[in-house]
Amino acid sequence: MPARLDALLINPPWLTKDGNIWHGVRSTSPPLGLLYVAAYAESHGVGVEVLDVDAEAFTMADIEARIADRRPRFVGITAVTAQITSARQIARTVKDVSPDSKVVIGGIHATAMPDDVMRDANVDYVIRGEGEQPFHALVSGQPAASIAGLTWRGRNPLQPVEHNREAPPIEDLDSIPSPAYHLIKFERYHPAVGSYRRLPSINMTMTRGCPGKCTFCNSAETALRTRSAESVVDEIQRLQATYGIREVNFYDDTFTIYKQNVARFCDLIVERKIDLTWSCFARTDCVSPKLLAKMKKAGCHQILFGLESADPAILETIRKPIDLDLTRKAVKMCQQAGIAVRAAFMFGNPGETIESMRRTIDFAKSLDPDIAIFNVTTPYPGTQMFNWAYENGYLRTLDWRDYDLANAVLDLPTVSREDINQMYKIAHREFYFRPSYLIKRLFKMTSLEDVRMNWRALRSIMFVRATAPPKAAVRTGGLPGVADPLGGAPVAAGTC
Ligand code: B12
Ligand code: SF4
Known part of the structure; x- marks a missing residue:
């Protein structure tokens, strides 16, 4: 039996619907966030593989087979909002096939809604913000309570989910390793x-x-x-x-x-x-x-x-x-x-x-x-x-x-x-x-x-259905609360 893998990082599919005009113009590019997380872990001696379900059009059976074969100690899944539903399906599959693998979700959606993501019993951890350092710390056995940016299930029944303090953004971007492009099949991507x-x-x-x-x-x-x-x-x-x-x-x-x-x-x-x-x-x-x-x-x-x-x-x-x-x-x-x-x-x-x-x-x-x-x-x-x-x-x-x-x-x-x-x-x-x-x-x-x-x-x-222009409506003088609840000063020209 092959040795147990430290970490498998997964890019779930993006489920589009028929009404999405860009469905016919789909592109795939390497999942940069995952590849940065992978490169950092690898550079510290962690064994990592990447499974790009989106680019490789893997089925659930393919995912099951890979999990059963590699029995990863940790499975990290990335998700923007449009991917979170399929990320959850994958988390369930991981637990069915390899119940002791720990599931970690990272990326924009989990960062924004960690509690919501943790409501799913198949998810063990959320990593908020930049994932390089917290993911490596978790996989290398650092105690959960000490890892900045980690959301986890604490032992206090009154507070089932704990959010550690934010991880500071990585200041010196030159100091982190380049994305681990060698872990993906380059020819599967097309802009x-x-x-x-x-x-x-x-x-x-x-x-x-x-x-x-x-x-x-x-x-x-x-x-x-x-x-x-x-x-x-x-x-x-x-x-x-x-x-x-x-x-x-x-x-x-x-x-x-x-x-x-x-x-x-x-x-x-x-x-x-x-x-x-x-x-x-x-x-x-x-x-x-x-x-x-x-x-x-x-x-x-x-x-x-x-x-x-x-x-x-x-x-x-x-x-x-x-x-x-x-x-x-x-x-x-x-x-x-x-x-x-x-x-x-x-x-x-x-x-x-x-x-x-x-x-x-x-x-x-x-x-x-x-x-x-x-x-x-x-x-x-x-x-x-x-x-x-x-x-x-x-x-x-x-x-x-x-x-x-x-x-x-x-x-x-x-x-x-x-x-x-x-x-x-x-x-x-x-x-x-x-x-x-x-x-x-x-x-x-x-x-x-x-x-x-x-x-x-x-x-x-x-082939998007032909439609007649709708009748013009009169602006109602703005939305109640639009101008204000967002508050603050507008973006100054030239700030970016
Ligand atoms: C380039 C880009 C795309 C590209 C390419 C995606 C790709 N394969 O790389 C394309 C054009 C395909 C695209 C498509 C879409 N995108 Co887009 N995209 C971006 C953009 C501009 C950059 C992404 C990127 O490479 N970031 C750099 C990497 C290093 O950062 P990162 O991915 O966030 O990863 C870090 C952390 O989040 C974390 N992390 C991420 N994953 C994981 C996983 C684990 C396990 C861990 C521990 C940590 C971790 O660690 C990483 C390293 O620090 C972002 C904006 C942004 N600044 O991120 C929007 C952004 C991600 N996209 C967005 C959207 C809405 C979409 C679409 C839904 C739009 C659409 N309908 O076409 C689709 C969905 C695609 C999908 N995969 O589901 C939104 C997401 C908002 C949301 N809450 O979902 C963003 C945030 C834009 C915005 N500012 O609002 N996108
Ligand atoms: S300028 Fe606005 S829209 Fe563009 S990336 Fe910055 S915050 Fe987002």
Whole structure:
């Protein structure tokens, strides 16, 4: 019988529903959070394996077989809200097959709702926040009561679940090992259509945290830190030598937040003559023509901006009050620098009306980014918007499978869910089926693979049911309590 494994880390599947337009455009990228946790544990002598159920399309029987074979002492499962239901199913399977394996859940959802996750008897521990140090401490036998960031079942019957103090964020990001990419099957991953230029590609991060205060976002007001440009470039060179990667998708919340470090990164790429193309996420208030020119020279071909809405009152309410003219200028600057723009918008924010959604669609078309992403506003646990919606009774459901950014889970007084869902579909059809857009897209295709992927994407938009525009409603003067309960100052331009 093979030796018992110390830790098996699992990425559960993301269960989407038919109404999700992006179902047909699915992508998979290595689960960075798990790979960081794995790398840290491995570097301290812990035996770790990773099971990416999502990327490898494993069945429950495959999972059972792996658990039975490896009998891991610890099983760590990652989960965003959309994954927590399948994470729980996996936890049950682990306990059925190997009752003495300890189940640990980490990631954004468990961090936001540790009590809720611990209500499940199959879950032994929750690790809140960054998992590298607490997971290693737990697996290496440190007493639970002493591990910062750990939620566990104490021995006091009056307090069945105990939350230890928060673990401080890792200050020196250069000091932690690079993600354990060697534990996954590289060839199983493929980025989303339109988000990459060359393959093979990989996802990485340079920074952690964001100073933004956006009410819908789990990253709001998290501790901001960066790796040095040198360490990121060294890692890229190692990945090129090992896997031949030609593209990097930076998954930082706001990649351009430390402008000087980004400029240094770009200089290093050019100085070391690294053949690389890359993309990143940023805010329109933290780019400049000079920086964009450097980024372009260093291989950046696309930036994703979260623009959210074209209604200034809504932008104030969700605490992302970036001026629309500034956004127009930033998008133009990118277009002039030769960097493609992916623009993301949300429908169904507090204070939303049919007119405000109409304005957002028209704004999206007038900006004419290369790709527009329309999401339905989803109040994720741990965000200010979730607390506000919960306290005011605006949440239609707590079934987390519905929290997929494609279905309205908020019952807003200013607009119906049906109208939001309808405008979401109309937005896709109006944006993507403009003849000028289709022609532009056609000319940008460079391979058969491109044609295939674009066709799949367009087909999933095309087959969303045709809908007539809803009748316009009159804004009711804002939501009771929207402006205030979220409190505090708006995000200052240039904070990220
Ligand atoms: C890149 C990204 C994606 C990518 C790639 C995901 C991937 N495979 O890497 C794509 C585009 C596919 C994606 C999809 C989605 N995403 Co996304 N995504 C992100 C983003 C920007 C970065 C993720 C990342 O790599 N972080 C860096 C790593 C190092 O951090 P981490 O994952 O949090 O891991 C650390 C800790 O959480 C912890 N940890 C994590 N897992 C575990 C497990 C164990 C056992 C332990 C001990 C610790 C631990 O330790 C890790 C290291 O410190 C985050 C925002 C963010 N800043 O995290 C949003 C974010 C995670 N995504 C979000 C959402 C909503 C989604 C979607 C539902 C959206 C949609 N409908 O398309 C889907 C769901 C996908 C799924 N897998 O279920 C939300 C989640 C909110 C929530 N409560 O669920 C976030 C937080 C964005 C936000 N700010 O609101 N996403
Ligand atoms: S700026 Fe972006 S990452 Fe930061 S809090 Fe706002 S939405 Fe989240």
